[in-house]
Amino acid sequence: MDSARPSAVPDSPTPTPSAASYSEVQASAEFAQLRSTNRAFVFPVTVGFLIWYLLYVLLSSYADGFMGTKVVGHINVAFVLGLAQFATTFLIAWLYSRYATAKLDPGAQALKAQLENTVPAPAPAPTTAPTTEEEGV
Amino acid sequence: MESHTVFLGAAASEHRALIISLFAVFVAATLGITVWAGRQTKDATDFYAGGRSFTGFQNGLAISGDYMSAASFLGIAGAIALVGYDGFLYSIGFLVAWLVALLLVAEPLRNSGRFTMADVLAFRLRQRPVRTAAGTSTIVVSIFYLLAQMVGAGALVSLLLGVTGDGPKRLIVALVGIVMVLYVTIGGMKGTTWVQIIKAVMLILGTLLITILVLNKFNWNISSLLGAAAEKSGHGSKFLEPGMKYGIDSTSKINFISLGLALVLGTAGLPHILVRFYTVPTAKAARKSVNWAIGIIGCFYLMTIALGFGAAALVGAANITAVDKSGNTAAPQLAEAVGGGAGSTWGAILLAVISAVAFATILAVVAGLTLASSASFAHDLWANVIRKGETSEKNEVMVAKIAAVVIGAVAIVLGMYATKLNAAALVALAFAVAASANLPTILYSLYWKGFKTQGAVWSIYGGLSSAVLLVVFSPVVSGAPDSLFSGSDFHWFPLTNPGIVSIPLGFVLGWLGTVLSGEQPDAEKYKELEVRALTGAGAH
Numbered sequence: 001m002d003s004a005r006p007s008a009v010p011d012s013p014t015p016t017p018s019a020a021s022y023s024e025v026q027a028s029a030e031f032a033q034l035r036s037t038n039r040a041f042v043f044p045v046t047v048g049f050l051i052w053y054l055l056y057v058l059l060s061s062y063a064d065g066f067m068g069t070k071v072v073g074h075i076n077v078a079f080v081l082g083l084a085q086f087a088t089t090f091l092i093a094w095l096y097s098r099y100a101t102a103k104l105d106p107g108a109q110a111l112k113a114q115l116e117n118t119v120p121a122p123a124p125a126p127t128t129a130p131t132t133e134e135e136g137v
Numbered sequence: 138m139e140s141h142t143v144f145l146g147a148a149a150s151e152h153r154a155l156i157i158s159l160f161a162v163f164v165a166a167t168l169g170i171t172v173w174a175g176r177q178t179k180d181a182t183d184f185y186a187g188g189r190s191f192t193g194f195q196n197g198l199a200i201s202g203d204y205m206s207a208a209s210f211l212g213i214a215g216a217i218a219l220v221g222y223d224g225f226l227y228s229i230g231f232l233v234a235w236l237v238a239l240l241l242v243a244e245p246l247r248n249s250g251r252f253t254m255a256d257v258l259a260f261r262l263r264q265r266p267v268r269t270a271a272g273t274s275t276i277v278v279s280i281f282y283l284l285a286q287m288v289g290a291g292a293l294v295s296l297l298l299g300v301t302g303d304g305p306k307r308l309i310v311a312l313v314g315i316v317m318v319l320y321v322t323i324g325g326m327k328g329t330t331w332v333q334i335i336k337a338v339m340l341i342l343g344t345l346l347i348t349i350l351v352l353n354k355f356n357w358n359i360s361s362l363l364g365a366a367a368e369k370s371g372h373g374s375k376f377l378e379p380g381m382k383y384g385i386d387s388t389s390k391i392n393f394i395s396l397g398l399a400l401v402l403g404t405a406g407l408p409h410i411l412v413r414f415y416t417v418p419t420a421k422a423a424r425k426s427v428n429w430a431i432g433i434i435g436c437f438y439l440m441t442i443a444l445g446f447g448a449a450a451l452v453g454a455a456n457i458t459a460v461d462k463s464g465n466t467a468a469p470q471l472a473e474a475v476g477g478g479a480g481s482t483w484g485a486i487l488l489a490v491i492s493a494v495a496f497a498t499i500l501a502v503v504a505g506l507t508l509a510s511s512a513s514f515a516h517d518l519w520a521n522v523i524r525k526g527e528t529s530e531k532n533e534v535m536v537a538k539i540a541a542v543v544i545g546a547v548a549i550v551l552g553m554y555a556t557k558l559n560a561a562a563l564v565a566l567a568f569a570v571a572a573s574a575n576l577p578t579i580l581y582s583l584y585w586k587g588f589k590t591q592g593a594v595w596s597i598y599g600g601l602s603s604a605v606l607l608v609v610f611s612p613v614v615s616g617a618p619d620s621l622f623s624g625s626d627f628h629w630f631p632l633t634n635p636g637i638v639s640i641p642l643g644f645v646l647g648w649l650g651t652v653l654s655g656e657q658p659d660a661e662k663y664k665e666l667e668v669r670a671l672t673g674a675g676a677h
Contacts, residue, residue: 022661022664022665022668022669022674022675023661023664023665025668025672025674026664026665026667026668027664031668031671031672034671034672035667035671038671041240042240042241045236045240046236046237046240046241049233049236050401053229053230053233053397053401054397056229057226057393057394057397057398058394060226060379060380060383060393061379061380061383061384061390061393061394062390064378064379064380064384067378067379068374068375068377068378070374072360073358073360073361073363073364074360074361074363074364074367074374074377075359075360075363076374076377076378078222078377078378078379079222079363079377082222082225082229083439085229085232085233086229086232086435086438086439089232089233089235089236089431089435090431090432090435092236092240093235093236093239093427093428093431093432094428096239096240096424097424097425097428100421100424104671105421108420108671108672108673109672111668111671111672111674112672112673112674115668115672115674115675116674116675
């Protein structure tokens with residue numbers, strides 16, 4: 001078998017958790033919560049922006065009359081939709097980072113601390129709000 | 138046409154010295170930083186991942202530097218200048234693609250990998266077949282990308298030195314290659330990252346300057362800029378609508394969709410971009426760096442509107458194609474025009490500045506690509522496949538440096554012979570290969586519990602070979618006036634970008650290889666991967 005573990009390499013800065021504790025955490029309610037909170041944002045938004053982008057590409061290919069409609073001066077619908085792609089990209093990036101900071105980071109931190117045996121219970125030293133898991137709902 | 142001849146003469150004789158000295162200052166400064174970074178590079182983590190010591194903002198700049206290549210700067214400006222709105226698709230696709238990286242790939246990759254893309258792919262699958270496949274595709278994607286950069290370098294040389302002879306052009310391409318190999322072998326990831334950061338700042342400032350000058354000429358009225366571009370193009374308002382290049386018949390419409398798919402799905406499969414996420418300490422920092430990158434790259438691509446339509450309006454397609462048929466010299470020619478035109482002092486200075494920025498861009502991106510592919514060769518193919526893990530980190534880094542020299546030599550040779558293609562179109566091929574060969578396996582590895590080794594191997598080799606073969610038998614290589622080998626015709630695939638066929642094929646093969654495999658998936662390792670990917674526990 002050549003399934004040498006990448007984690008068996010020498011330079012890990014932190015104590016590497018054992019496989020048993022990984023599967024323990026993986027089965028825990030806290031982890032299930034973290035995972036579903038992550039996927040509840042990431043999957044639908046990915047589907048959404050891909051559909052929106054493909055719609056734009058298809059419109060550019062097959063609806064040139066519509067895309068060529070003048071809006072202001074020489075600026076046409078194609079430009080407005082193109083710029084809207086920029087706007088939605090910026091918006092999604094911003095929304096995701098807000099969502100991740102508020103709803104994903106605290107839970108991830110707590111589980112990481114638990115696995116690396118540094119602190120047993122919730123959030124470690126710096127700042128942040130006290131609650132962790134309940135926030136996802 | 139007369140103005141064009143004057144312009145070449147002026148650039149070639151009077152102001153070559155200025156361009157060369159500006160570029161020499163950049164090279165000297167960055168080599169100094171490289172030597173400094175090299176002194177701090179002690180172990181493999183320093184060499185491959187810059188000691189994971191960069192902040193989210195620094196890495197965001199470095200990612201932007203890696204991403205805004207000759208394709209973005211020279212290629213997109215040229216594409217817009219020649220085919221109008223259709224060229225703008227590159228800007229949109231290249232940007233939106235970052236959301237795939239941000240939402241699905243950056244953080245889990247940072248948390249579960251170590252030095253290369255293959256670290257994540259091979260996490261719970263059999264190491265040797267998966268690393269061999271991923272290492273191979275890393276090197277192929279990087280070479281496509283390198284080719285695009287070298288085409289940009291060649292176009293610049295033709296512009297600056299006149300179109301005479303291959304000698305000076307080959308000399309400059311060789312010099313670019315040698316400097317790039319020095320960056321990588323001496324400075325490793327730390328040196329290369331600083332080179333990217335400096336280059337990104339220069340590129341943004343240079344582009345901003347030209348954008349301001351262009352908009353100022355049109356009284357800050359974008360509509361009149363577009364109107365002037367449309368008028369000068371001779372195509373009227375069609376120039377501002379989709380379809381100039383891709384709306385001709387049903388094949389070209391499908392071509393457009395194929396290109397659009399490759400652009401949006403390619404980024405998250407580009408090895409030299411993925412390894413950047415290892416240079417920061419945490420997944421949160423990786424997320425921040427992508428957010429910075431989206432902001433910086435987005436602003437840059439917005440400015441390509443001014444560059445491209447500005448070049449169409451102020452330089453004109455005829456003057457651009459007289460220097461470079463595929464438009465790669467539009468941006469520097471625009472710089473000269475907004476500076477006051479051929480023969481004027483400011484025109485010459487701006488041409489020199491923008492050309493030096495473009496050279497710096499090429500140099501930095503080529504260095505990033507060489508580092509990523511030589512790291513994959515040393516870490517995946519040599520250490521884990523050939524030596525089966527029985528080697529020291531010191532030897533591994535040594536092998537990476539030797540590989541960098543070899544890949545550098547390949548890039549130099551390619552650069553000497555590659556011309557005639559638009560740099561953005563070439564990079565789009567690298568995106569198609571990345572999206573077909575790498576992205577399916579990355580996503581399946583991270584999100585599909587039942588994914589198996591055979592699925593990964595089929596998907597990577599199937600996606601890779603179909604994408605590459607379809608390019609070989611496409612009009613890019615033969616059978617069209619602007620093909621690589623325009624003299625012969627062995628093409629049978631009608632599209633210039635293979636994405637619409639090869640990307641779905643990569644996904645289907647990953648699924649098929651998995652369901653047809655008798656291998657028992659390693660459930661425990663998947664649990665570990667899931668937990669590590671989301672929490673960062675045990676991350677390097």
